[in-house]
Amino acid sequence: MKDLLEIVGKKLSLKIEQVKNTVALLDEGATVPFIARYRKEVTGNLDEVKIGEILEEITYLRNLEKRKEEIIRLIDEQGKLTEELRKAILIAEKLQTLEDLYFPYKKKRKTKADIAKEMGLEPVARHIYIAKDLKELEEFAQEFITEEVENVEKAIEGGKLILAQELSENPTYREYIREYMLKNSLIISKVSKKAVELDPKKIYGDYYEYQEPIGKILSHRILALNRGEKEEILNISLILEELKREEIERFILKDYQNKNLKDFYSEIIKDSLDRLILPSIEREVRNILSEKAELEAISIFKENLKNLLMQPPLKEKNVLALDPGYRTGCKTVIIDKEGFYKEDTVLYLVKDMHNESQLKNAEKKIIDFIDKHKIDLIVIGNGTASRETESFVAELLRKYKSNVKYIIGNEAGASIYSASKIAAEEFPDLDVTVRGAISIGRRIQDPLAELVKIDPKSIGVGMYQH
Known part of the structure; x- marks a missing residue:
């Protein structure tokens, strides 16, 4: 164990005592945030980043030692363990090196x-x-x-x-x-025979005939190629x-x-x-x-x-939240400055899709809501029909010379929240579409308080987060 601690200390440029004490706390079940906050005197003021690095390194080295023991045992059981091979296994510093040494002794089908x-x-x-x-x-x-x-x-x-x-x-x-x-x-991607059926919209069209040097390929392209291959739309090879x-x-x-x-x-x-x-x-x-x-x-x-959650809240704002839509209309909710739901309705405000009577009614309703609830901010979800809704709102505010501002809000994950257990507990009597619109409005008022209710992978802040 001492050797492992010395290796970690040397790699991370830390004193052996710092590593030893930190590993002891981790082994006792203490978490990285707990150690960083409450055990500074034990670790020598290590922050959460360094503690996380110690955890990562010691875990890797322990797994390496465990694998060494396992490989030595498996080769020895075959009667093929030489002193030279044992020595090579014991001095290996990478798991991949170990697997290369073990490769000839793996049980494989008869060749x-x-x-x-x-x-x-x-x-x-x-x-x-x-x-x-x-x-x-x-x-x-x-x-x-x-x-x-x-x-x-x-x-x-x-x-x-x-x-x-x-x-x-x-x-x-x-x-x-x-x-x-x-x-x-070079990584080569070609379209599969199933693509006509499986990819009618040609989502993976850029990769139907594609090649790029591995040293230059960006991470998001690798993930896209993997996904296309998994869906049997692409055939991938290296040459x-x-x-x-x-x-x-x-x-x-x-x-x-x-x-x-x-x-x-x-x-x-x-x-x-x-x-x-x-x-x-x-x-x-x-x-x-x-x-x-x-x-x-x-x-x-x-x-x-992190950047999304740490956005400064727009507190003390009465909000009119719009969750845009074409056929089903725009779900509209009022949230007061404390974040409490007040009322909701559905408006039809997309020009060229809804008739003049519906558009006039939407205008009247929004103006009435602005006056009745002293609206400070209109929040528009950025999904389907977002641009048409924005155009309608911008024109409306100019027409009535209103001082109310509007903002486009990220609605990723709102539908997930709306059908969740926590949403049902918060608003048992409201439809899921109304709950989604409330989420869109609230996440502008206080991003952290609202977004923590949603599974991170559904918030949509990274590519291929699933």
Whole structure:
């Protein structure tokens, strides 16, 4: 445990005592806000950011140590744990490095290479490293012809399959290729055959024929591509340009010392890349990209949510709140300066959709409400028919030379709130549409007090927050 604390302290540039005391409090069940506020004397005045970083780092390191123990046990049970492998596992500093070391020992479905080993063709694979030429290799392979291994070609093919699998399991190669693909591959998106049926509005149209270097792609595009793929509208793949792929082949080939069979070994490398390494690494790279994009989305969401909740309230304002709509009309509610609901109605105020009588009635009602309730502010939801409603209100206020101001308010999550348990408890006798309009008005009066009633993912302050 002491080593882990020292690692955390060194990484975060903190004293070992600060880390030790903070971890002890966290282990006792204390929360980050509690420690930051009430245990400053114990942590040496660490703020919530540093305490959160300590929690993140110690959790990662503990999971790393736990995984090391598990991997050592699993490999040992197979009777394949060497002292060199144990040492490599124990000094690993990343979970991904551990998984690369464990990869060859994972229980997988039987492969062609496994079948070749069962046929006794492993010596043929080893001889590929030392044979003077192809003729000598063929002569050596002759000794392994059996009922199962019908001829020399099949014996050599088995040896090639074994080496291809070993290349795909080599942790050094996997780490190099993973990092190389993260920097140099292209992400390609093509439209699926199901898109005509599943995406009639072409929401994902920008990605029907699309490619971009991974190093330049923005997080929101990664999330959009993932979602399009999940909905079976897009087919996503990663590719390497020919010259870049050849660079990977040369990186692996440089370790092969037998100059006489380099071309032969090069074919094994190509097979291993096509069939085993690249498909596997592609999944890992896409997981890394997705995780990074999700973390960035969460960070943006957090910042936007904080800014939204911390907007200064417009207190002491009598509000007329409008939840716009076309066919069903505009839900209209009055909220007094204390935030209490007073009354509601439905107005039809969209020109070219509602008749002159309805428009006149809407004008009269709004003016009556302004006078009756001494309205200070009109709040218009920013959803369907928002612009038409804004135009109507702006023209009305000019026509009557009213000093009342209007504002466009974010109505995201209002419908979620309106059908929630807390809304039903607040307004048991009101329709859900009226509750939604109340939420739109109240969140201008006091954003924090109103928005905390809504599930954060429904407030709409970040992309792909779901």
